[in-house]
Amino acid sequence: MHLLDSLWTEWKIALRFLADNRMQTLLIIVGIGVGSAVIVFITALITGLQANVIERTLGTQAHIRILPLDEVNRVLPAADGALALILENPRAQRLRSISNWQDVRDALDGQTQLLAVSPLISGPAIARRGVARASVALMGIDPVRYQRIIPIAEDLIAGHFTVGAGHAVIGKELADDLGLGIGDKLRLDAGEGRETIVDIAGIFELGVRELDSRYVYLDLKQTQTLLDLPGGVTVIDTTVRDIFEAETIAARLARLTGLQAESWMATNGQLLNALRSQTMTTQMIRLFVGLSVAFGIASVLAVSVVQRTREIGILRAMGSPRGQILRVFLLQGGLLGLAGSGLGGLVGWSLVQVFNIFGPGLFFIPTDPTLIPVAMAVATVTGVLAAAAPARRAARLDPAVAIRYV
Secondary structure: OHHHHHHHHHHHHHHHHHHHOHHHHHHHHHHHHHHHHHHHHHHHHHHHHHHHHHHHHHOOOOOEEEEOOOOOOOOOOOHHHOOOOOOOOOOOOOOOOOOOHHHHHHHHHOOOOEEEEEEEEEEEEEEEEOOEEEEEEEEEEOHHHHHHHOOHHHHEEEEOOOOEOOEEEEEHHHHHHHOOOOOOEEEEEOOOOOEEEEEEEEEEOOOOHHHHOOEEEEEHHHHHHHOOOOOOOOEEEEEEOOHHHHHHHHHHHHHHHOOEEEEHHHHOHHHHHHHHHHHHHHHHHHHHHHHHHHHHHHHHHHHHHHHOHHHHHHHHHOOOOHHHHHHHHHHHHHHHHHHHHHHHHHHHHHHHHHHHHHOOOOOOOOOOOOHHHHHHHHHHHHHHHHOHHHHHHHHOOOHHHHHOOO
C-alpha cells in the first residue's frame, strides 16, 4: 500500500512539472511526434516498396532453379609421363535433360523449406505466322505444379490457361508482334524438321517485356518432342518460404541432388544490393531520428531540473528520498516519449493512408499493425534513458543548497 501511494505521488509530481510549463512540454511532444511520424512513414514506405519490388521480380520467376551440371572438357594425361601443352576452349553447352529428374522431383517434394516444385522443359524455337517470325522460348510445363510457382492464370488478359492437346498460351507482346488472337494458329519450328502448329488458347501479360514477347507455354510431352528430349526436363523450379534464405537453401539442395542450384539472390545481385541499401538507409534514418528525440528529451529535462531546483529541494527537505526524485524525472521522460510517439504514430499512419489514396498508384503501402505500438515502445524507452542523466542530477541535489537557489 505504501508503495502504491509512493508511485501515485511520483506520477502526480511528474504530471505537475510537465503541466506547469505547458509550452515547453508541447514543443518537445510535437518534436518527438514529428520524429516518430518520420520513422513510421519512412519504415512503411520502404517496406511497401521492397515488397512491391520483390513481388514484381519474383512473381515471374522461381526462387531456386535446379539445373544439370555444366559439361566440361576432359583432358587425358599424356603417354609415358610426357607434358602435353594444349589450348582448351570452354565446351559448348547443349540442351540436355536432368538425369532421373522424377527422383529429384520427389526428393525436393519432401523438403519442408520448399513451398512448390515444378519440372519444366525449356528451349529455343522460331514462331511463324505468315511472313512474320519471332524468336521464342518454349516452356513445357505441368500446369498444376507450375502455377504454384508462377500463377500465370491470374495474369491472363484473354482466353483461358489451357496447354496440351495442341493448345498454347503466349505473351501479349508476342501476340501483338505476330497479330495473334484467341483461336488463331501459330507454327512453332524447333529446327531439324521438328515443328508443329498450335491453337492460341490464352494471352497473358506479366508486365516484363522480355517474358511477354518470348514465352510460349505448352504441355510437357509436346515440348519434349519439339526439343528432341523425349521424357526429359531441363529445369526444376522451386519456391521457398523465406526468400532471403534462398542462397543457403540452394547450397543445401545442390549437395542433396548433385546438380546446380541457382537462387534468385545469385541471379539478381543488383536487386539484392538495392534491397540491402534500402534497409540500411531505413535503419540509419531511425537511428538519427531516435538520437535527435533522445537529445531533445534530455535537454528539456535538464532545463527542467534547473527550473525546479527549489521545488526539488523542498521535496527532499520534506523527506522525499533520492530514488523518488529520480523516478519523477524518469517518468517525465517516459511520458514525453509516449505522448510524442503516440501523436507521431497517428500522423505517420495518416500519411500512409493519404499516400495510398492520393499517391501515384505505383504500389500500395501495407499498414503493419505492430509498427505504431513498437515505435511507441521504443520512444518511451528512449525517453526514459534520455532522462537518466537529468534525473540523477536532480536526485543528487543537496536540499539546503537547493532551497536557497534563486
